[in-house]
Amino acid sequence: MKRLGLALAACVLLSTAATANMPPPQVTSRDMANDAVVAFMENFNAGNLEGLASTYSDGGSFVWVENGHIAADSKAAAVEANGKMPKGARMETDSSMQVIMIGTSAAEAVVPFTFYVKDDKGADTEAFKGVMTLTIAPDTDGTWRIVAGHMSASGRH
Numbered sequence: 001m002k003r004l005g006l007a008l009a010a011c012v013l014l015s016t017a018a019t020a021n022m023p024p025p026q027v028t029s030r031d032m033a034n035d036a037v038v039a040f041m042e043n044f045n046a047g048n049l050e051g052l053a054s055t056y057s058d059g060g061s062f063v064w065v066e067n068g069h070i071a072a073d074s075k076a077a078a079v080e081a082n083g084k085m086p087k088g089a090r091m092e093t094d095s096s097m098q099v100i101m102i103g104t105s106a107a108e109a110v111v112p113f114t115f116y117v118k119d120d121k122g123a124d125t126e127a128f129k130g131v132m133t134l135t136i137a138p139d140t141d142g143t144w145r146i147v148a149g150h151m152s153a154s155g156r157h
Contacts, residue, residue, distance in 0.1 A: 029144070033099050036145055037099065037109045037134055037146075039055050040052065040055040040146060044091060045090040047087070055146055056079070056146050057137070058075065058141075059147065061147065061148075063148050064081075064149045064150075064151075065148075065150040065151070067151070086118065087118065089117050090124075092116065093111050093112060093113045093114075094112060097112070099136075106137040107135075108133060108134070108135055109133065111131065111132040111134065131152055131154075132151045134149050134150075135148040135149075
């Protein structure tokens with residue numbers, strides 16, 4: 001019985017030491033694509049145009065489509081359009097956002113959202129709901145950025 005207790009104690013000690021030396025989890029392409037989407041949402045909601053611009057591709061083929069038409073045909077045009085948003089505009093998403101890998105060097109994010117604006121009293125008011133699809137890929141410097149975005153609203157109030 002003593003031997004069994006010592007053997008169990010040794011196993012616990014050895015397994016504890018082994019887990020303490022484990023490397024951190026490897027960052028995957030999916031993680032980098034997800035981080036780009038989160039950065040986009042956070043910068044949009046903060047009204048940070050410079051930060052928002054940093055999430056868009058510098059590769060020269062950036063495009064943003066809204067409800068069936070091209071709303072911005074370049075990174076600069078998208079940043080300019082975002083600068084015209086009502087003060088306090090923000091988008092909320094829920095846990096159903098999905099990042100789908102397209103091979104190893106691109107991803108598509110499907111982001112259901114609710115768009116809010118401030119009313120006359122400064123309170124958040126739901127303006128519309130919809131879904132965004134964002135194509136994310138490594139940019140010229142290797143940073144994952146949005147190459148193309150599409151937003152469709154399911155109904156505007």
